[in-house]
Structures are given as structure tokens and as C-alpha cells.
Amino acid sequence: MRSHVRTIVVFVLAAGLVALFLRNVDLGRVVANIAHARLDWLALSLLMTFVNLALRALRWQYLLEPLGRTTFANSFRATAVGFAASSVLPARAGEVIRPYFLARQSGRSPLNRMSATGAFATIILERLLDLFTVVVLLSSYVFVFGRELGLQQPRAFAAAKWSAGVFGAGTLGTLVVLFFVAKDPARLGRTFARLEQVVPSALAGVIARVVEKFAAGLAVIRRPGRLIGAIAWSFPLWLSIAVGIWAVAMAFRFAVPFTGSFLLVALLVIGVAVPTPGAIGGFHEAFRVGATMFYGAPDAAAVGAAIVLHLFSIGPSLLLGLFFAAQEGLNFTGMRRLANDAEQRDTA
Numbered sequence: 001m002r003s004h005v006r007t008i009v010v011f012v013l014a015a016g017l018v019a020l021f022l023r024n025v026d027l028g029r030v031v032a033n034i035a036h037a038r039l040d041w042l043a044l045s046l047l048m049t050f051v052n053l054a055l056r057a058l059r060w061q062y063l064l065e066p067l068g069r070t071t072f073a074n075s076f077r078a079t080a081v082g083f084a085a086s087s088v089l090p091a092r093a094g095e096v097i098r099p100y101f102l103a104r105q106s107g108r109s110p111l112n113r114m115s116a117t118g119a120f121a122t123i124i125l126e127r128l129l130d131l132f133t134v135v136v137l138l139s140s141y142v143f144v145f146g147r148e149l150g151l152q153q154p155r156a157f158a159a160a161k162w163s164a165g166v167f168g169a170g171t172l173g174t175l176v177v178l179f180f181v182a183k184d185p186a187r188l189g190r191t192f193a194r195l196e197q198v199v200p201s202a203l204a205g206v207i208a209r210v211v212e213k214f215a216a217g218l219a220v221i222r223r224p225g226r227l228i229g230a231i232a233w234s235f236p237l238w239l240s241i242a243v244g245i246w247a248v249a250m251a252f253r254f255a256v257p258f259t260g261s262f263l264l265v266a267l268l269v270i271g272v273a274v275p276t277p278g279a280i281g282g283f284h285e286a287f288r289v290g291a292t293m294f295y296g297a298p299d300a301a302a303v304g305a306a307i308v309l310h311l312f313s314i315g316p317s318l319l320l321g322l323f324f325a326a327q328e329g330l331n332f333t334g335m336r337r338l339a340n341d342a343e344q345r346d347t348a
Helices: 002-022 027-035 039-064 072-088 094-104 116-145 147-152 154-182 185-197 201-217 224-251 260-272 282-295 299-327 332-347
Strands: none
Touching: 002 282, 002 299, 027 299, 039 072, 039 116, 039 224, 039 299, 072 094, 072 299, 094 116, 116 154, 116 224, 116 260, 154 260, 224 260, 224 299, 260 282, 282 299
């Protein structure tokens, strides 16, 4: 019952955001702007979607190495399935499904001995690396490249500077905390095992095993060289995303410099944080606000560009993910069960 209520709330939220996005918009003009968008720039944006999907798979493969080796093909397939699930299920469910799907479809590889909980920890680390990279790109724009825009939009630009500072400090603080969590997984597991003094011993044992495996999944943090390598993978990944966003802006003839896409990237990260399926509504409104407020784009053109960019962002991974899931005999209901079954095996 609770899951049904949550689903209803999510879809009501999505409907509200879509209504906000389309308020007072001339849909005829939106269609006309899409029809007149430059195809060469749109092709570049679509290409960047595949590039960033491949880079995500490569970075994840790198983060997984301390836990066990996996192939790029398996990492790519699981990444596509995870993004496909997040496109149609609420609360970014694909982030939970991805490590379990990877374990399932790698049965003949060393990954078969890898903890799904540990693999899930690498996804938490991925999100922190993403946030760190986005904050660095945003900071480079608001403190270096975007000073002219700061003169034109002083209040909004001041808010962007403040956000860059706060999120940057928060991300660094979280990484420091995770460093100490990951420093000695076995000791952390023993610490949580002491919970049996206040909770049933069986439950305490389960919690201790999960925490220890999760901390082991953060192994890359314990090795500064590997952490730097993971950060190095993150910058080409997010620069490819920035290129895709900028290419759509160019296709719709917006006056956005390439570095200006760093600001749009940060706004879209906020937009996709809204837990609607496929970030519907939040993604669109974030792009519209950024394009119109900071770069003076016409509202109808900004709406059209947001729709196209969203289709490019989720379309390829959705189609690939559905294809790869079908090869494993899975639909989205099956992937939900896969996540539950894998968690039970991990804590057994």
C-alpha cells in the first residue's frame, strides 16, 4: 500500500512539474523551433549521449577493480539497464538495480564472487565524484569564465557562486567521512556487530555484514592514486555531457558559450534530483529556467530545446537497456525482484 501511495505522489509531482514547464507556452512555436533546429548540432549532441554512456561504464569498471575484475561489455550493459530502469521507475531505482544486474549477467566471471552491496557502494561513490566534478566545472565558470554574465545577472549569479561554494564544501566533507569509513572495513563490521547488545543478534550480524561489504566497496578511496584516477575519468565524462548540452543550445541558436554549459549542467543536476521517472518535469524546467534566465533564450525555443535534450539524454540508454534486459529474460518487474533477491543473497 505504501509503495502505491509513493507512486501516486511521484506521478502527481511529475504532472505538476510538466504543467509548470508548459505554462503559458505556445506549443505551435515549440514545434516550429524543434523543426528548424540545426541537424548537425543535434547529431553531435546525440553522439555525446553514447560517448558519456561508454565513459560511465569505463569509470565504473575502474571503480570495481578493487572488488573484482569485470569486462567493459558487462559494465556497459549493466549501466544501460540501470539508466533504462531509472527512465521509467521512480526514485532512480536503476541505481539499485545496476549492481545486481551486473552480478547476474557475469556468472562465469570473477564478479560472481563480488558482493552486490560492495558494488552498490561504488555507485554511491560515483554520485559523489559526479557532484565534485560538476561543482568544479560550475566554479570554473562563475569565478573565471562567466564574469560578464555576472554583470548582467548579478543576483542569480551570486546565488550560483554561493551554491558552488556550499556544494563543494559538502562534497569534500563527505569524501573525508567515507575515507574513514572505508579505512578498515573489518573493524567497522566488528563495531556494528556489537549492536547485538541492543538488538537481536541475528539482525546485528546482518547489519555488520552489510556495513563491512559496503565499506569494502569504497576501496578506491583508501588509495589516493586510484581516487585521483577516478576523478580523472569523471572530467571527460562530464565534459562530454556539457558538449551534448551546448550542442543542443547551438542547434536552437542560443547565445551560450561552451563554458556556459557548465552552469546549465549544474542546473540540470538539481533538476534530475527530483525523483520522477526519467527526471520528467524537473529536467525540463531546470533547462528552461537556465536558458531563459541566464542566456535570454525565447521561452518557446527553450521548451523545445529541453524536450529534445531530454529525449537524447534518456532515449539511447532506454533502448539499449531494454534490449540488454530482454537478453537476460528480464522486464522491469523482473529487475525489481532481481534487486531484492540479490540483497537477500548478499546478507545471507
